[in-house]
Amino acid sequence: MKKIDRRNFLKGGLAGSAAIAVTGTAATAKGAGTFGGYPNSMGVLVDLTKCVGCRTCEAACNKEQGLPEPEKPFNDTSVFDEIKHGQKRRTSEKAYTVVNRYEVEGREGGPVFRKIQCNHCQEPACLTSCFVNAYTKTPEGAVVYNPKVCVGCRTCMVACPFYIPAYSYSSAINPVVKKCIMCYDTRLKFGRPPACVEACPQEVMVFGKRTDLIKLGHQRIKENPGKYVDHLYGENEVGGTSWMYLSDVPFDKVGFDTHLGNEPIISYVKEFLTVVPMVLTIWPALFTGFHLLSNRKEALTKEEETKG
């Protein structure tokens, strides 16, 4: 028979707790499943074929959100030529939405313009990554955040698959994350569309219930044979987003990441995250116990020695 010594006992203990952790995790992960979004949440369907690059959405966003004065007027199209660090314009603390121009070879009708802003994921990676719980996915569909609790760690900026949250680098005292909130406070909450949607002259964007927009998107694809790429970007990407896109050119030609997959980002870390509280609570107690047990014998010996 195998002798039970301290080393073997510890090994067994470790294996046991690991087994509990693994089986426990599997059950939890299955139980949690995917959230899939609130049933009546709102969304926006963006039709890239309709955008003419007028930047009215940028101006509307600036006004609605009370953002700082831009470097160039909003009717200045020279911004489309700006390249910073080899990239087209990105969202910033001064602009929660920007329009970029893409020259697509062989496309009739000139360049494609694409507006970017927060896509308001059904299961947001920013929310998952935030350790102070600053983010909330509201039942209306918006991903909002509480700047009062944001500690400025910028983890959400790393977590976001769309590189959207920006940082108020200009603030020396209290820099926080800044991003589009789908005009939640001033409009969405009251059932009204975001300012950019309402301001757009071309009605590039349609505001509505996300489930209706999915139908509308597919209806447009079907009604116009050969016009659109048969894909509604955001319907399933990273678990689905509130903002979805139609395009007549392949999505990767106009800056979309087509390799994100359909799994919400949280799925990749759910199992690991479930173990964390277990490790933090069970392990200290368990190993303190082991320590006391192993020291008890020594203490007893010592006591006997002193007695003897």
Added chain:
Amino acid sequence: MGGRTRRVMGVAVVVAALGVSPHIGRAAGGPAMVELGSLSTLFGAVPFDHAKHAGLAGDCAECHHHTLGGAPVKENCARCHKANQPAKSAACRECHPAERFEAGYMATVAGNPQLYHTGKPGLKGAYHQKCLGCHQAMGGPTGCEDCHSMTEKGEAFYRTGKYAPAAAPKKGGH
């Protein structure tokens, strides 16, 4: 905040409501000139030369879809609207709502399971998509101010003209 928001909404709503007010007599098959101005705030009204465009388009249904009684240009539309009677009014605003995303309107659309055209553009979208779409295809003018001049409110909104940013853009710095 509330006041500002209301103003922005007001802007959008008004921009979204250009109506058709025919004046200056009527040419054969419609008014000669139409002033499109019911939505105007950021931009002034569009003095629309209806007669000229009617001549260029060739077919009234190019813009008026099926509301004049003729067959629509698009095959997909013709499947249902081939034998339509002329509508009471052929004005854009008769069908295209000025407040496209107003809760009441959206609820009416969503609450009607029979409705096929759930994505019908609002008045502002209809004007711009129709006008600009054709101008792009036919080589017409496509700049915003080629059709309507910017108002002072527009200049403030777009931060241009006398509201243009004063400081030259800073270089570098993160």
